[in-house]
Amino acid sequence: MITEQSNYIKIKPWEDDDLDLLFRINSPEMMKHLGGSEGKEQILKRHKRYLELGNKGRMYSITLLPELEKVGSVGYWQTNFNNEDVYETGWSVLPLFQGKGIATIATKLAIEEASAMNKFKYIHAFPSIDNPASNAICRKLNFNLISECEFEYPPGNYMRCNNWRLELNRN
Ligand SMILES: CC(C)(COP(=O)(O)OP(=O)(O)OC[C@H]1O[C@@H](n2cnc3c(N)ncnc32)[C@H](O)[C@@H]1OP(=O)(O)O)[C@@H](O)C(=O)NCCC(=O)NCCS
DSSP states (O other), X not given: OHHHHHTTXXXXXXXXXXXXXXXXXXXXXXXXXXXXXXXXXXXXXXXXXXXXXXXXXXXXXXXXXXXXXXXXXXXXXXXXXXXXXXXXXXXXXXXXXXXXXHHHHHHHHHHHHHHHXXXXXXXXXXXXXTOHHHHHHHHHTTOEEEEEEEEEOSTTOEEEXXXXXXXXXXX
């Protein structure tokens, strides 16, 4: 499925027009493993954060070709985990488009972008232990499962997560 789909999926740096996509991603169903839906003000702040990541990382919309339909988000950003600077990655695909391998391909593309930055050795993902699709994505992209951990996301919300780690192919 990955090979069939990969020519139709593109990731595009986050832009001002993507605010509407962010509101669509913010449904209770989509956000159940991510601390629940956010209010309008939090979404506007998140959108600004995505636009202003600068050299700390990059967010992308996931776009289907040829219509350029926007179906989700993916990205990587700098974080500090156990006193080490690393990238973290995260992803979302709208319900209508799930189950087609889109998140897996988009995340693979985002990892290639993160590798090209030549900045950190590792990229981590911290999906909830109750999120089988996200854990499957990590497994399929050859992340190593390091351990279960308690993770705060968003600030103030603690959940049990798997710490998955992938060594980036740097130049
Ligand atoms: C997680 C999410 C991005 C997955 O998107 P998607 O495009 O449907 O994912 P993919 O189709 O690339 O693949 C997911 C893999 O998970 C597997 N999967 C899906 N649901 C599963 C389940 N309930 N149990 C086990 N595996 C499951 C799929 O079978 C697929 O593996 P396969 O290709 O080997 O069959 C999507 O469900 C989502 O946006 N959820 C809400 C936001 C979220 O939780 N984000 C994750 C933050 S870490």
